[in-house]
Amino acid sequence: MVPRGRPRDAGVEGRVLDAAMAEMRARGYDAISVDRVAERAGVAKTTIYRRWPSKAELVMAMIARLRGGVPFDPSDDPRHDLTELVTGIAATLEALPTTLVADLTAAAAREPRVGESVRALWAERHAAVTAVIAQAQTDGLLPGHADPRVVVDQLVGPLYYRLLITGEPIDPAYVRALVHSTLGPEQS
Amino acid sequence: MVPRGRPRDAGVEGRVLDAAMAEMRARGYDAISVDRVAERAGVAKTTIYRRWPSKAELVMAMIARLRGGVPFDPSDDPRHDLTELVTGIAATLEALPTTLVADLTAAAAREPRVGESVRALWAERHAAVTAVIAQAQTDGLLPGHADPRVVVDQLVGPLYYRLLITGEPIDPAYVRALVHSTLGPEQS
Amino acid sequence: MVPRGRPRDAGVEGRVLDAAMAEMRARGYDAISVDRVAERAGVAKTTIYRRWPSKAELVMAMIARLRGGVPFDPSDDPRHDLTELVTGIAATLEALPTTLVADLTAAAAREPRVGESVRALWAERHAAVTAVIAQAQTDGLLPGHADPRVVVDQLVGPLYYRLLITGEPIDPAYVRALVHSTLGPEQS
Amino acid sequence: MVPRGRPRDAGVEGRVLDAAMAEMRARGYDAISVDRVAERAGVAKTTIYRRWPSKAELVMAMIARLRGGVPFDPSDDPRHDLTELVTGIAATLEALPTTLVADLTAAAAREPRVGESVRALWAERHAAVTAVIAQAQTDGLLPGHADPRVVVDQLVGPLYYRLLITGEPIDPAYVRALVHSTLGPEQS
């Protein structure tokens, strides 16, 4: 299929999504206005609607860009690896406005397609945690009775729980306590 | 303070909140429109705003009605009590539309006052879990090294995590596995 | 029927129509923008749409206000009366931007309801001309063979014809020539 | 000047103007959209704009095709010639949708260039009428006091007046009455 007509301006997508992100940071998630995004991006509103059929899709695309780019290099010390991974997740969550995470979650629950996109956001790191846990269990560092999938939930779930439900802070001490509670006291 | 003037119509509150709930079930959380709620409740918009200063507060009140009415009677078997409590929380979460829980969470993150209200929703049960955990630790049923607050998060957090983040199901087996993983294998 | 609810702000209609007229004079008939009219009138766009369901209706209302208010006092000299009447019509036409008259005509042809409204604009004066012509014929001042309705058309039609079709000027001399050509040379 | 490059597709002009006319008949003058015309004509919008610099010019060209092709052969009977000419003008006006004539008039008032074009539409016939009137006056068939230009306006103007302003019908009897009123009763 030969592309016909004037090709899409490659810069538009980036400028628009940047603008959307900036709007979101400046005024909050649900105050994102397509008109303002267009103006900030130096783009006509129609151009935005040509690419994303609704504001929801635009926001979804904006979210999708947050993904990726966090390298993780497993060592042979599961305790260290888990601490690092969980700290990383916590740091990401803390770096984003809580409102954004919550609104993302809500959007994910509403729209299956957004759901996929949002879950993909967290997927990479959760997978890494799962891998480390599995390895730890193989190495006999975990009580044999524990279901590894449950252990992962118990390690990662509390982060979201605190952020979204109880509003309690997530600090390094808490992360250590989580790992501690999961793997048992450190034997030095 | 003697109330002056015409007393408030006692039926209004119920009718409005019923209508709001119906709207929510019929068209989704974010399609709740104050005008439509008013119409459905057979009430003037003014009347709604007299009682609840904003749509958020109205929704909050609607939510608040979901609360309460779950008696809990601690036995002397913490394992049993925890299973029952966590099962109860899970049942509540599963009974509500996921979207509602997610949107509540989002609203809580946006508006501090809504936050309080939503947290109050869960507070009673979380408190019960905390109490049982504390007792269990006193009884020596928990590893001494565990911070009880962390243990609570690890018991309850995964429920919200599955519901809101991963979308994985929460079934009785999962609840048992959680308790199991927390208290260690049952010694029969 | 008892009026319910907050009564309409009596000043709004006038302010909006004034604003519409100002817009029209300033930027031309088809450059009237509802948003700008709203802003100029100090009124919300929704308020305009509450009263007039579309821009066309708004413009129609604006037009309707141009009507009326030109007293005519028949003397017993038909030649004088006709000259005065035709001069008046010509003055009105010249006072309005030609574009407006033309656009009005076009709108009238498109929309029957607008048509009625626009025809009503001219009706009063045309009726006066008809009356004077009829009187003149009764008085024997017109050739007996002429159909009075045709005479009216021949007296008034050329004004619109020049304005809209040929674009030739309508000056007092032309008006005199018209009357002259209709009634024959003045017998002094 | 040797033409370079690919020659213009001769069929395009006709297809586009046909399409424009069809659009006009189907949906009304002001619903003519360049995009739709292009689509209907199976032509790119660019191609249209290459030939006609604006929608107005396109419509103008569409109109221009309506012109011409009405041979007129003056006899030596002015009454007969005038009747025939005026009947011809009336027939043309009646054959077109009133909306079209009115919109043309409006477009002519807005855009000087369109004005020229539209006036050219009528010019040929109006000139013929002028010529016959002049001849009639030379022959002494008209009252000496009449300005021939005014007489022309009084003969032709009423047609447009009825069509555009009063909406009254133009039938053969009316045309005869016009000529009658202008030349005086027929002396048989």
Next chain:
DNA sequence: TGGTAAGCGAGACGGTACGTCGGGTCTTCCA
């Protein structure tokens, strides 16, 4: 019993955003 204070229904109003449509320009490839 008549005044005063508040509740209530109804709906106007200001404001912000949405998604769509149309005109006219520009950019690419192909003939």
Next chain:
DNA sequence: TGGAAGACCCGACGTACCGTCTCGCTTACCA
């Protein structure tokens, strides 16, 4: 160079909400 295809800018339209306001009517208590 002409043409098809379609991206792009700009400006306007009409709609949907929210939260405030202004009426008239009703229901209480209080003097």
